[in-house]
Amino acid sequence: MPDGGIEEGSQRLPIDTTLSVIDGRWKGTILWRLSDGPMRTAELRRSIPGITERMLIRHLHELVDAGILVRHDAGTVPPCVHYSISEYGQTLGPVLQSLCDWGRKHMEHRPSQAS
Amino acid sequence: MPDGGIEEGSQRLPIDTTLSVIDGRWKGTILWRLSDGPMRTAELRRSIPGITERMLIRHLHELVDAGILVRHDAGTVPPCVHYSISEYGQTLGPVLQSLCDWGRKHMEHRPSQAS
DNA sequence: CCGTATCCTCTACGATACTG
DNA sequence: CAGTATCGTAGAGGATACGG
Numbered sequence: 001m002p003d004g005g006i007e008e009g010s011q012r013l014p015i016d017t018t019l020s021v022i023d024g025r026w027k028g029t030i031l032w033r034l035s036d037g038p039m040r041t042a043e044l045r046r047s048i049p050g051i052t053e054r055m056l057i058r059h060l061h062e063l064v065d066a067g068i069l070v071r072h073d074a075g076t077v078p079p080c081v082h083y084s085i086s087e088y089g090q091t092l093g094p095v096l097q098s099l100c101d102w103g104r105k106h107m108e109h110r111p112s113q114a115s
Numbered sequence: 116m117p118d119g120g121i122e123e124g125s126q127r128l129p130i131d132t133t134l135s136v137i138d139g140r141w142k143g144t145i146l147w148r149l150s151d152g153p154m155r156t157a158e159l160r161r162s163i164p165g166i167t168e169r170m171l172i173r174h175l176h177e178l179v180d181a182g183i184l185v186r187h188d189a190g191t192v193p194p195c196v197h198y199s200i201s202e203y204g205q206t207l208g209p210v211l212q213s214l215c216d217w218g219r220k221h222m223e224h225r226p227s228q229a230s
Numbered sequence: 231c232c233g234t235a236t237c238c239t240c241t242a243c244g245a246t247a248c249t250g
Numbered sequence: 251c252a253g254t255a256t257c258g259t260a261g262a263g264g265a266t267a268c269g270g
Contacts, residue, residue, distance in 0.1 A: 014218030015143040028130040052267060098213040103129030156255055172256060192248055194255050
């Protein structure tokens with residue numbers, strides 16, 4: 001077994017911890033878009049077809065709470081809010097890249113399940 | 116942006132494809148347990164505290180449908196069924212390892228969110 | 231950002247068929 | 251009766267969509 005297991009019978013594996021952070025209908029997409037650089041809320045929404053504003057905001061806040069994203073509020077009127085990946089969130093980069101690489105191979109391997 | 120993006124406005128990113136495969140309350144744990152080697156159904160259930168037989172079977176079959184696992188049925192009575200990671204499923208190994216590594220760091224970094 | 235409606239995931243409980 | 255693998259169904263609860 002690859003290293004990383006913990007004692008027998010434990011309740012929560014490290015792998016589940018990570019999944020709980022990036023879990024959510026749109027979190028993968030959000031993180032991917034932001035890996036380009038900071039984006040404004042409306043800009044993000046337009047770049048993710050199908051997402052509702054409600055879900056975008058909710059997921060954004062959850063990722064901020066997890067320490068992955070940072071919210072920059074210019075405090076101006078009209079409001080100008082940017083979200084960017086935090087320094088800590090950068091450590092997720094290799095994980096996301098790994099997920100993406102496998103996903104592309106999977107789409108080629110089983111086009112029917114590209115979902 | 117790290118490579119792997121597809122055209123603007125696309126519906127499904129590679130990263131979401133991967134997440135859709137390993138998504139599910141217990142799939143991470145199941146894959147992790149099986150990375151040790153083949154296991155019987157009841158053996159798996161005992162190794163995952165809290166899972167119900169129903170969910171185990173359901174997730175197991177979903178992973179088989181995705182091509183990640185293989186089901187070996189001895190065809191005997193009483194039934195003896197083993198599940199193992201398919202050759203194709205092995206390609207997920209590095210991804211799972213990456214998820215696990217980050218999860219361990221995250222649990223140290225933010226114990227309150229170890230979930 | 232909220233209230234409401236809907237959908238879907240997971241859980242709980244039970245049932246099946248057969249053997250030791 | 252206990253154990254093995256699987257399925258059916260119903261219900262609670264959470265996730266998501268829609269409209270204001």
